[in-house]
Amino acid sequence: MISPVLADRRVVREPGPDASTGKWSARFSVEITEDEPVFAGHYPNSPIFPGVCVLECVQGAAESAPPPGAGRLEPAAVESARFLSAVRPGDVLEIDLTWVPRGTDWRCNAKVETARGQAASVRLRYRNGATT
Structure with a gap:
């Protein structure tokens, strides 16, 4: 898959069961630099x-941290996406x-935050694909 985003994801909290809920969770960090091509003219x-x-x-973070035993997951839908504040270079x-x-x-x-607070709330649905 070709992505319009140059930034790399960094694992902040390894994928695993959340201590309070037991649900599979992870935390990632992505630095948005001013050299992202999408800033040109935007x-x-x-x-x-x-x-x-x-x-x-x-989506990139989700697909790098799937829950165990889920098989091969395929993107099925963006169930919800709320953008709550602008994300800027830096x-x-x-x-x-x-x-x-x-x-x-x-x-x-997914909950997405910047130093200024919550930036987005996203729900993605994945379908179990064929296992190999």
């Missing part, structure tokens, strides 16, 4: 990281993921 003099790129960061996205089983599917809930 609100000159006041660049904003597009919401679709925030979704890309969440921001660091802190992405908290929690996986919840939904029948044979899985939901990945």
Whole structure:
């Protein structure tokens, strides 16, 4: 898959069961630098990281930390995406993921924050693909 986002994800909390809920969770950090190609022409003099790129960061994090025993997960839907504040060059996205089983599917809930507070809330649905 080709991504419009250059930034790499850094694992802050390894994927594993959350101590308080027992649900599979992880935390990632993504530094958004001013050399991201999507900033070119996107609100000159006041660049904003597009919401679709925030979704890309969440999806990449989710797919690198699937719950154990889930098999091969395939993206099925963006169930919800709320963008609560702008992400700007120099921001660091802190992405908290929690996986919840939904029948044979899985939901990945994500909270995205910057130093200024909550930036987005995202729910992704994944379908179990064929196992190999």
